[in-house]
Amino acid sequence: MTDMAEWLGHRDPKITHQTYAHVMPDAPDRLRSLMEAVFTMKAELNLPLEFEAVVEAV
Numbered sequence: 001m002t003d004m005a006e007w008l009g010h011r012d013p014k015i016t017h018q019t020y021a022h023v024m025p026d027a028p029d030r031l032r033s034l035m036e037a038v039f040t041m042k043a044e045l046n047l048p049l050e051f052e053a054v055v056e057a058v
Contacts, residue, residue, distance in 0.1 A: 001013050
């Protein structure tokens with residue numbers, strides 16, 4: 001979120017979150033799954049992550 005805020009020219013990431021959070025409603029669940037995979041090493045990560053849901057929401 002902070003990288004996006006900087007890219008958009010927002011001084012505070014809170015502005016970015018308040019403006020765009022509705023576009024990625026499943027982001028907390030995806031982040032939780034990603035971090036679980038990283039810490040438990042149960043899955044191989046394919047980067048960059050897909051953001052098809054974001055494109056569809058817009």
